[in-house]
Amino acid sequence: MRSPLSEPTAAPLHSGACRPRRVASVTVGQTPRSDVVPDILAQLPMALEVQEFGALDGLSEREIAALAPRAGETSLVTRLRSGADVVVSRQRVARRMEEICRGIDPARFDLLIVLTTGLFREFESDCPTVNAQRAIDATIAALAAAGQTVGVIYPLRRQVDENAAYSVPGCALRLTHAAGGDAAALLRAADDLRGCDLVVLNSVAYVETDRLAVATRMGRPVILARRVVAGAIRLLLDPGGTRRSMPPAAARPPAGTNGAAAAERMHTLTPRERQVMSLVAEGLSNKAIARQLTISPRTVEIHRARMMDKMGAGSVGALVRMVLVAQHPGL
Template sequence: MFLSVGQSPRADIIDEMLDSLDLPIQAMEIGALDGLSQAQVHDLRVRPGELSIITRMADGSDVVVSKPRIAERMAEIAAGFQPGQYDLVVILSTGLFRDFESTCPTVNAQRAMESTVISLAAAGSRVGLIQPLVQQVDELDIPALSSYRITASHAADGDKALLASAILDLADCEIIVLNSVSFTESDRQMVAKASGKPVILARRIIASAIRLLLHGTHPATAPGVAPEFSEKLQRLTPRERQVLSLVAEGLSNKAIARQLGISPKTVEIHRSNVMSKMEVSTSNTLIRMVVAAGHP
């Protein structure tokens, strides 16, 4: 189940990710704005003093809504899913800074991206973020990133002029992160070619997490993934692959246990096995390995 901020369907995002996964996935989707009247949608628009998030309507238009109020609506939807109702729930937004209570295994796109940025910055890299809205540059306030070298700029997906301007803003950065699910593979290729730097795409990070969580029930060799990473991945049990993906999101043992329906102590054992089999000593190193595997 893909849970998006705007209105479904979001084939522009989901179809691309499913094509890259090459897994037999039955994808369903719910949009937080589905079924709302124009007046109800208007009431969710961002107000002065509120943090903002941009999303897409079914007719292709964009709307800027209140981040805290749309996050609350999405949390209510996620909390309504029944245990075992879905093999996986994907929170399809990179702007919602909160946990979502779910009894189904869950990919939280924002958590996955935040962990990725932290792991890259912790290794000493100066990281540049490209946000979809200009106001989100000033709104970027992630306590976990405060001690790292992070620079932000903005551009809309597909806007080559703004992307070029953002590249200039991030000239001193060593790695660029396209920090929204709206950015496409074409955007990534354009930024990578123009900047000559590694560029991280949110959709690839999310796809990597999906692949790891579903690998046990639908094993597949991912195209473009380094043989060394694939070989190490094959050492893991299906449950260990699930734990690896959730560790890569920065979740605690207790949160992982809640999603997988096992005890925190069991999670701790699986986590130790994952670190040993993947031949890493820290979570940050593990996350960087997963990121590299998803961005050949």
């Protein structure tokens, strides 16, 4: 496994140095993830310098085969450097991911991206973090809490059974499966989810053509995991060059009515308020946000209150929905 400590030191986020932001991307599989990372970068308005770390990097075929799920373990599907897919134990690969995340130096990286779904845990790091599964969970919870029926598509059939207990209080989710790139399976999954108000493709491996296939079949909005990740990165790293002054309350666009109104409100946030909004939207506590941004919990409270007021959001769920409609027109 490559050590994140072997590279030269880079200036931290708050240094003001004129350089591309440095991002550590951690994946379950092997690097480089040329099937995911370039597409996410293409969705961002800023230049990023990405260093990738994979939980399976440096392992032999035999060592990777030994990570196959055992009885009582749950599964993840990921990609090897060769382009082949492999199913591994969620529990054991998570420990390898955790080791990598602990070694990411916040003096060298502006952001840590946990670029995998299916790991329902926090990863200890002093770096501001985008956790793909955490972002997806917040998305599903916010949309389901709004009274919408949410369908979720996983890559593997066994993941449907393993995640059957996953629920949002007061809401019934519908789960099915389809491998990315398998047109027939995606259409079958879309038929399984008929009647849902929207669908989440719960893997960063799904691509835009997969999203379009399901959306066209169902005539409903479909959320792509990598788009959610790109949106979270944008909020944390966008320097806020398009920020506009806050208009008087009477002149503000109605809160949460449409994507344009939500986007207009987001333009009034300071860079720090945008960072706080992203982490609040992922469900982090004030204490956890303070740790990631290296500020006090009290300062987080102040930024959070100002941000919620500017956004006109009465709850975290309402905030997440506003962020989603701003970043995903048509929801």
